Amino acid sequence: MIKPRSRRGGGRPTIADVARKAGVGAITVSRALREPGRVSEDLRRQIESAVNELGYVPDPNARALASARAEVFGVLVPSLTNNVFAEVVRGIYDSLSDGPFRIQLGNTHYSGLEEERLLQVFGPQRPAALIVAGIDQTPASRKLLETAGCPVVQVMETGPDPVDMMVGFSHFEGGKAAAEHLIEAGYRRIGFIGARMDPRSQRRLAGYRAAMEAAGLFDARLTTTTPVPSSVTLGRELFRDALAKVPSLDGVFCNNDDIALGVLFECHRASIAVPKTIGIVGFNDLDMMEVAFPSVTSVRTYRYEIGRRAVAMALAAIEGNRPESRVVDLGFELKRRESTAR
Amino acid sequence: MIKPRSRRGGGRPTIADVARKAGVGAITVSRALREPGRVSEDLRRQIESAVNELGYVPDPNARALASARAEVFGVLVPSLTNNVFAEVVRGIYDSLSDGPFRIQLGNTHYSGLEEERLLQVFGPQRPAALIVAGIDQTPASRKLLETAGCPVVQVMETGPDPVDMMVGFSHFEGGKAAAEHLIEAGYRRIGFIGARMDPRSQRRLAGYRAAMEAAGLFDARLTTTTPVPSSVTLGRELFRDALAKVPSLDGVFCNNDDIALGVLFECHRASIAVPKTIGIVGFNDLDMMEVAFPSVTSVRTYRYEIGRRAVAMALAAIEGNRPESRVVDLGFELKRRESTAR
DNA sequence: GCAATAACTGGTAGCGCTACCATGACGTAG
DNA sequence: CTACGTCATGGTAGCGCTACCAGTTATTGC
Structure with missing residues (x-):
């Protein structure tokens, strides 16, 4: 009898299916996908073709659960329609679109309380980084940011006391x-x-x-x-x-x-x-x-550039090399x- | 010896912690959170206070994995800075902010191929609903939408042949x-x-x-x-x-x-x-x-209202009552x- | 008063993936 | 020729949660 398609999973191929098809262990497939350099040329090719044949796409939820780290950037802005923040967000999206990271966008409606609530919701997702607009977080929000366990970039402004990093202007x-x-x-x-x-x-x-x-x-x-x-x-x-x-x-x-x-x-x-x-x-x-x-x-302010730079800094921090200066002033003209x- | 804090989980309370504190089974906590009506008044109160005391917030990733259904709305728009789409997105956010649903926003940059790619990425997340701008999906995108296994709302336009539902105008x-x-x-x-x-x-x-x-x-x-x-x-x-x-x-x-x-x-x-x-x-x-x-x-077009209506229709469909007319024309003035x- | 039913509650077994450790096959040095 | 590292690979055991089913206790009908 053939595997009777679990009642739950909707029939999407899993890493086990790929492993079986490629004749390797599941963990090797996982590695081939995340750290190709650590798998031999041979197996890598086999796995690649199995992935393509089955149309396998890893389940980000399972990934996040197993690794206790989601490939998600949390982004908090006070408005979605204000052109200024829309441009910052666009810069963030453009910089992140070719990597594995998704974006979790939150709209604070210029409210400190709402920001707190959203931060609370973001926490359990274990985001890879947080980008928040402004430097006037409530004490509770600030604590949440400090204990988030991931790089944090405050954007749009500069100030003397970054939670972690900052990109903006005065x-x-x-x-x-x-x-x-x-x-x-x-x-x-x-x-x-x-x-x-x-x-x-x-x-x-x-x-x-x-x-x-x-x-x-x-x-x-x-x-x-x-x-x-x-x-x-x-x-x-x-x-x-x-x-x-x-x-x-x-x-x-x-x-x-x-x-x-x-x-x-x-x-x-x-x-x-x-x-x-x-x-x-x-x-x-x-x-x-x-x-x-x-x-x-x-x-003139450089909104798009602020978004891009924030991502670049966060990405660098994830890689372990935080920039020497935590505050970047992009100025204005x-x-x-x-x-x-x- | 006390539970030696798993090497992985960062120390956040889990449902088991809440269950222990409240003196009930984990599954009862889960139920109390999702279907309060099915748990006795007594236990519910106990669980509630345990939740508050511990500051427990459910892990959405684990939830999604276990239930094969993420509390996520996938939203695809062609532009983040175009005021028109920004307003649609704002309507969507506003309508969803008090529920459990998160939003996964994708920027297609007006490209059918990019839309396909994003749909492919959204799929494994098992979103609760998909909202996409426009009615001109590529055949591949259309197939992805049809097999997504969740309500789909096409917005901004009306047309004769909805994938599932539509809100817009001519x-x-x-x-x-x-x-x-x-x-x-x-x-x-x-x-x-x-x-x-x-x-x-x-x-x-x-x-x-x-x-x-x-x-x-x-x-x-x-x-x-x-x-x-x-x-x-x-x-x-x-x-x-x-x-x-x-x-x-x-x-x-x-x-x-x-x-x-x-x-x-x-x-x-x-x-x-x-x-x-x-x-x-x-x-x-x-x-x-x-x-x-x-x-x-x-x-005059009703962008914000389109966003709100799209969410309302998707939410209704999730509840099992699809509207009798699948295409809603909000008109213009x-x-x-x-x-x-x- | 007793079976049948409803209303709660809990145990077990995964969801799909990865961290951790173990294994074996190779070098390479002494 | 042994000892020891290095590399490639795999097995096992969860991550935190919920679906499914199995109990247990009220409650109801006759």
């Missing part, structure tokens, strides 16, 4: 550079407009404030913010509010490009001359800022364009 | 409605501008063509497309090309809103009056289209705005 410096540029260009009543105001936005605001204070131009009424999620529509609303509050406004540093675009459109609609009457600076430098009319000055060319 | 009708609107508004030399030209774009183009032919206005030179990925910048370039080719152009239906935005900005830059000289229609109706100046007519208000 939002404070970015905000400062934006404000300084407006000041240099001759603007004086420069507003800050920001939505969502997550920790990264707060630091951009702090950078703006530092620059404004240094120039003796700071005025609390120039700042217009809201915790509401950012959008182009909201950019328009906030700009209207700001203008109502301070009619003498002659420049705005927008917390991100969506806001900046809303401001730009409102200027068109209200026939406010840009850059003559109002100067506009955005943040992140989305593709469209260069194409806009007038083109919009923005702080202020792109000067028409919207501030006075 | 891109052909969307394109047709857009073109008809321009014709009605009095435009005559209406161009089609499209990038990437994936199957969905092709169908929008076909809809445009049908409307134009019906009105006796079709002219092949009015169509400007490229396989290059879409962007606002590209919208500008293509519009310039289109105008060079057909100087009498008086309207454009853009394959998506990014392109439309590029066109709008170029009109500003070249001082072409919108909607007077040129009418513009976009596709998808991103948030910013309403805020733009002039606001841009666009075909043409949002008439200033850019075509002649």
Whole structure:
């Protein structure tokens, strides 16, 4: 009698089937797949052809269970639709697509508690590495990261105290550079407009404030913010509010490009001359800022590259060679364009 | 002697630990967690407190292995940064976040081969459901989907021949409605501008063509497309090309809103009056289209809702009650705005 | 009051894979 | 020619969990 197909497994070939077909032990098949160098040329070829013939694909669940290590990268981002994080995620996917690693993506919705919950869920999966956005984890989350037993990369920001590794840039410096540029260009009543105001936005605001204070131009009424999620529509609303509050406004540093675009459109609609009457600076430098009319000055950030670098660092750490410097600052670049060319 | 901590497991509590602490059998703990109704009130409480005390979280890998069924939704989309798919994915995540299901996201990069590869990788994981974008799978992919042994939902489009279930809308009708609107508004030399030209774009183009032919206005030179990925910048370039080719152009239906935005900005830059000289229609109706100046007519699509509905249908199918109609058309809505208000 | 049924609970045997150790066949050095 | 390493291979014993079946105790019907 032939093996009566276990009631459970849906009939997929297992490592035992491959081993039988190739006339070797199961463990040798396992090795041939994971460490080809440790199996003789001969057997390797035999095994390879058996694998192809049967269409064998290893079961990642069984693998993870047996080796107490899943080939999974856990990735936590605060938003899936925010273009900025989407690009980071894309960088991560692109860097991981040709290796054995899968990606477990979690959406924290900008909530520390949700981040904690997700970390708790990721833990038992024994991920090979964790990539998390930001540096403002709750103490509980931080502990979970520290005891995760795998490389951890915090992305999008830099800070003095990495859990393990970091790739990003200084939002404070970015905000400062934006404000300084407006000041240099001759603007004086420069507003800050920001939505969502997550920790990264707060630091951009702090950078703006530092620059404004240094120039003796700071005025609390120039700042217009809201915790509401950012959008182009909201950019328009906030700009209207700001203008109502301070009619003498002659420049705005927008917390991100969506806001900046809303401001730009409102200027068109209200026939406010840009850059003559109002100067506009955005943040992140989305593709469209260069194409806009007038083109919009923005702080270019390297989101995709951050994703790629995070993976590279994690991969290196898995291999046992952690980079000598645990914090990588990819910087930013202020792109000067028409919207501030006075 | 105390249990000498297995060399492998990293010291996390297992179901056996919980069972011991609660003074019950392991299988009862398993049941209490999965089907609380089948365990007596008493034991359930005991088990619950043991779980909390130990901080026990079940190992999803072991679960998947033992039950031959992972609590994973496989999701395949062609792009991670395209706002449209990002919204679908967000709908999926939001609908799944409070259940036990994880999400395995795959990026096909608009490639049928890559889709096949990813499906092959997903298979051995035995996902609880699969959600894939589009209806143009390769024969091999289709077979993989049919034999996946789990509910399958094709999203973003509707068609006559679902693998299992479908949620989306007709891109052909969307394109047709857009073109008809321009014709009605009095435009005559209406161009089609499209990038990437994936199957969905092709169908929008076909809809445009049908409307134009019906009105006796079709002219092949009015169509400007490229396989290059879409962007606002590209919208500008293509519009310039289109105008060079057909100087009498008086309207454009853009394959998506990014392109439309590029066109709008170029009109500003070249001082072409919108909607007077040129009418513009976009596709998808991103948030910013309403805020733009002039606001841009666009075909509103319900991406987020598609994601949610796909999950709802898959979940229902898992429970055993497939919806009576396997294809759900969520439709679209043409949002008439200033850019075509002649 | 007794069999029949339902409602709980637990033991056993894997799921498919890999860590660990054992084995045997070769060199290679002394 | 023995002792000892090195290399290639395989056997065994789990990883943590759940399907399946077998008990055990209430509960019900007649």
